[in-house]
Amino acid sequence: MADYDYDLFVIGAGSGGVRASRIAASHGARVAVAEEFRIGGTCVIRGCVPKKLLVYGSHFAEELQDAAHYGWSVEGMTFDWNVLRDTVLRDVDRLEAAYTTTLDNNKVDHFHERATVTGPHSVKLASGREITAQYILIAVGAWPVMPDFPGNEHCITSNEVFHLSSLPKRVIVQGAGYIAMEFAGIFNALGCHVTVVNRSETMLRGYDAALRDRLLQITMARGIEYKFNCPIKLVEKQVDGSLMVSVGDQDPIPADVLLIATGRRPKTDGLGLESAGITLGQGGEIPVDEYSKTACASIYAVGDVTDRVQLTPIAIREGHAVADTLFGGTLRKTHYDAVPSAVFSQPPLASVGLTEAQAREMFAGNVKIFTADFRPMKNVFASRHERGLYKLVVDAASDRVLGVHMIGPDSPEILQAVAIAVRAGLTKAEFDDTIALHPSMAEELVLMR
Ligand SMILES: Cc1cc2nc3c(=O)[nH]c(=O)nc-3n(C[C@H](O)[C@H](O)[C@H](O)COP(=O)(O)OP(=O)(O)OC[C@H]3O[C@@H](n4cnc5c(N)ncnc54)[C@H](O)[C@@H]3O)c2cc1C
Ligand SMILES: NC(=O)c1ccc[n+]([C@@H]2O[C@H](COP(=O)([O-])OP(=O)(O)OC[C@H]3O[C@@H](n4cnc5c(N)ncnc54)[C@H](O)[C@@H]3O)[C@@H](O)[C@H]2O)c1
Numbered sequence: 162m163a164d165y166d167y168d169l170f171v172i173g174a175g176s177g178g179v180r181a182s183r184i185a186a187s188h189g190a191r192v193a194v195a196e197e198f199r200i201g202g203t204c205v206i207r208g209c210v211p212k213k214l215l216v217y218g219s220h221f222a223e224e225l226q227d228a229a230h231y232g233w234s235v236e237g238m239t240f241d242w243n244v245l246r247d248t249v250l251r252d253v254d255r256l257e258a259a260y261t262t263t264l265d266n267n268k269v270d271h272f273h274e275r276a277t278v279t280g281p282h283s284v285k286l287a288s289g290r291e292i293t294a295q296y297i298l299i300a301v302g303a304w305p306v307m308p309d310f311p312g313n314e315h316c317i318t319s320n321e322v323f324h325l326s327s328l329p330k331r332v333i334v335q336g337a338g339y340i341a342m343e344f345a346g347i348f349n350a351l352g353c354h355v356t357v358v359n360r361s362e363t364m365l366r367g368y369d370a371a372l373r374d375r376l377l378q379i380t381m382a383r384g385i386e387y388k389f390n391c392p393i394k395l396v397e398k399q400v401d402g403s404l405m406v407s408v409g410d411q412d413p414i415p416a417d418v419l420l421i422a423t424g425r426r427p428k429t430d431g432l433g434l435e436s437a438g439i440t441l442g443q444g445g446e447i448p449v450d451e452y453s454k455t456a457c458a459s460i461y462a463v464g465d466v467t468d469r470v471q472l473t474p475i476a477i478r479e480g481h482a483v484a485d486t487l488f489g490g491t492l493r494k495t496h497y498d499a500v501p502s503a504v505f506s507q508p509p510l511a512s513v514g515l516t517e518a519q520a521r522e523m524f525a526g527n528v529k530i531f532t533a534d535f536r537p538m539k540n541v542f543a544s545r546h547e548r549g550l551y552k553l554v555v556d557a558a559s560d561r562v563l564g565v566h567m568i569g570p571d572s573p574e575i576l577q578a579v580a581i582a583v584r585a586g587l588t589k590a591e592f593d594d595t596i597a598l599h600p601s602m603a604e605e606l607v608l609m610r
Contacts, residue, residue, distance in 0.1 A: 167193045169487065170284050170294035172276045172432075175202015176473045177464030178300030179260055181480030186267040188488035193294075194269055195276035195286060201253075201260045203302050203465070204473040210256060211249045211323050212343055216505045218245040219350035223507070227543035240351060242328035249323065277433040281459045285433075296459050296487055299447060300480060301432065303425035303465035308335070312396030315404055316419040319344070329353055329417035333406055335393055337364035339504055340422035342376070345385050346507035355385045356416070358408050362389040365504060369516040369566040371532070375550045376510055376568055382547075383507075393419075427466045434460075444468055451494045453483050461487075470500055501580035503573035508547065511576035514564030514583045520554045528563070529555040531589070531609035537570055537602050551605050553589065560588040565606070575603045 169185045171178045174196035186192045199206045225235050264271050274287040283293050305318035317325075319340050332348045334341045337359035349355045357364075364387075365373050381387065391409040396419060399405055407413045427445040434441065437457040442448050446468035453461045461483045464476030475495065482493040503511035520528045531553040540547055549569025556563050565579050582592065597604035 165282060165293045165295045167191045167270075167292065167294040169193075169296050169298060169484075170276075170292060171195070171298045171300055172278075172284065173202065173300035173302055173464075173466075174200045174260070174264070174271065175300060175302050175464065175476065176204045177302075177476035177480035178202065178298065179264065179480075180477045181298050181300065181463065181484045182269045183263055183267045184481050184484035185488045186269050188484065188490075190484075190488040192267075192269045193272065193292065194264065195272040195274060195284070197273075197275035197287070199257050200264065200271065201257045204476075205256045205260060206253055207320055207323055209473055211253055212319075212347075213505060214249045214252060215245070215323075215347045216343065216507070218249070219347045220507065222350040222352070227539070227545060230543040240328075242325070242351070246323070246325065253323075277431065278460070279433055279436050281437045281457050296461065297437075298480070298483060299432070299434075299455075299460065299462040299466055300464050300476070301428045301466050302476075303468070303471060304428045305421065306424045306426050307421055308393065308423055310393050310395060312398070312404075313421070315396050315398050316421045318421050322420055325418065331403075331416045331418075332356070333358055333404075333414060333416040333419045334422055335359070335419065336422035336424070337361075337387075337389075338366070338422060338424065341420075342380075342504050342506040344420055344422065345380065346505070349380070349383055349385050350507055356388060356414055357385060358388045358391050358393060358406075358414075360390070360392050365510075367516075368504070368510060368512055369552060369564075370518065371552060372510045372512070372550060372566050372568045375548070376504075376506055376508070379508060379547050380506070425465065425471060427468055429466060442468070452486055452492065453479050453495075470497060472500070472502060475500065499580060499584040501576055503576060505573065508549070508569055509572050510566075510568040511572040512564070512566045513576060513580040514562070515554055516564060516566065517552065517554050520556070520563050524556055524558075524563075527557045529557050529589070531555065533605035533609050535602075535605060538600060539570065549602060549605075551609070553592070553606070553609055555589045560590055561586055562589055562592060569602060571602065575606075578603075579606055 168190035169192045171182050171194040174194045182192045182194045276284045279285045331354045333356045334345050335358050345355045395407040397405045404416045405413045429445045439455050447462040449462050449467050453463050463479035465471045478495045482495050485491045485493040501513040533551040536548050552566040554564035595607045
């Protein structure tokens with residue numbers, strides 16, 4: 162290894178890249194990482210973290226609305242977008258500094274520039290410097306897809322949404338996936354008029370149909386408008402700076418912001434992978450084996466760029482596994498069973514394991530479904546009519562719980578704990594044998610009969 166400048170060169174200091182760098186260095190490897198934007202990557206800089214802070218910030222609207230029922234007087238309340246935005250952006254700066262310190266503490270060299278691959282053991286920095294490494298890890302993440310229609314230059318993506326100069330009055334969100342439903346919830350709670358425009362009639366594909374339907378009903382009641390089966394045809398900028406958006410065969414919709422949330426494509430364009438004999442998949446993803454090794458034995462790839470599961474904890478696990486495999490003396494794979502996930506919509510939904518539809522197909526219909534459809538106590542007290550819905554999907558033959566699906570207040574927090582039980586393969590009888598924690602919403606999980 163001594164013939165190379167580094168033992169490991171990582172391209173991309175995001176969730177996967179930082180974890181792999183840190184762990185490889187802790188195993189004694191000489192590691193460097195190149196980052197073309199900001200240390201921390203999508204999750205920290207313009208993804209999970211600032212998004213969740215905006216969810217927290219906007220959720221006060223609901224709390225303040227309900228507060229009067231609990232005896233609080235909240236007259237004259239106001240909201241200042243600039244304060245929330247700037248506080249969130251300051252927290253992002255803090256986290257970027259913390260990630261940089263982590264790299265420094267682990268003696269990982271970092272180059273603040275773009276890197277491309279020039280061969281199985283070599284990379285080139287934007288400044289022109291060539292660096293060699295025994296192994297190269299590609300952890301460059303993904304990039305928002307911008308659909309092709311006239312006027313798309315007037316639209317923003319999740320990259321820009323955290324920096325809006327003012328709170329828009331009217332927001333159109335294109336797409337009905339994670340980002341669309343999370344930002345529809347944020348803007349709706351902050352008092353904007355929100356229209357979700359989707360090309361199909363399905364929102365949050367992959368989530369259980371009953372939960373999706375519940376989210377649709379609640380968010381419609383909260384004022385979000387939906388236009389399904391509705392492609393965007395044209396966006397025209399008006400003299401006052403607002404937008405006129407032509408959708409489907411309907412009347413154009415006026416808006417101040419059009420947020421595109423139509424998926425994220427692996428960021429592999431121009432990365433030079435062909436120089437190492439790596440052929441990209443149809444969606445631009447890097448094909449890898451179960452150890453995240455590419456077709457080139459010295460090059461690995463983790464995270465969104467491989468388009469396996471586009472979630473931060475997965476990128477982190479994959480990065481950690483590569484570092485252990487290459488430098489820790491342990492061959493380590495990442496498992497993808499019972500991966501918990503959540504949509505931080507308002508209300509949020511969360512899920513682990515098989516949906517009812519998936520289980521019915523895999524188990525030839527031999528499944529049992531248990532549901533709790535309830536009005537959370539705090540909602541009843543606040544005269545809020547929104548109901549929570551929890552669903553357990555159970556293998557009828559073995560009694561094993563195959564999936565847990567929840568929509569309602571705090572469901573992501575509750576689901577993380579119950580995901581342990583699903584991953585451990587516990588049965589419905591073992592759920593039932595667990596004493597309820599009362600009064601809580603989570604107790605519904607052990608009370609479904
Ligand atoms: C708005 C939004 C909200 C999200 N919310 C959640 C959530 O709540 N929970 C969750 O689990 N996931 C969430 N995600 C997904 C999550 O952010 C990603 O799955 C995760 O960040 C992927 O990590 P990664 O290491 O693969 O890539 P990234 O974190 O994207 O890191 C890749 C890094 O590589 C850099 N880079 C790219 N090309 C080069 C190059 N050639 N040279 C040098 N550097 C380069 C990029 O600048 C970037 O910093 C969200 C994503 C978005 C966009
Ligand atoms: N809470 C979380 O864990 C979280 C939050 C945000 C993002 N993410 C990750 O980031 C990824 C990207 O998020 P996303 O919301 O952009 O993608 P997504 O895959 O969740 O949703 C994409 C949406 O865009 C629609 N669409 C796709 N192509 C289109 C086109 N050409 N025209 C019109 N509509 C189109 C799809 O029908 C779908 O509704 C997610 O897959 C997820 O893995 C996770």
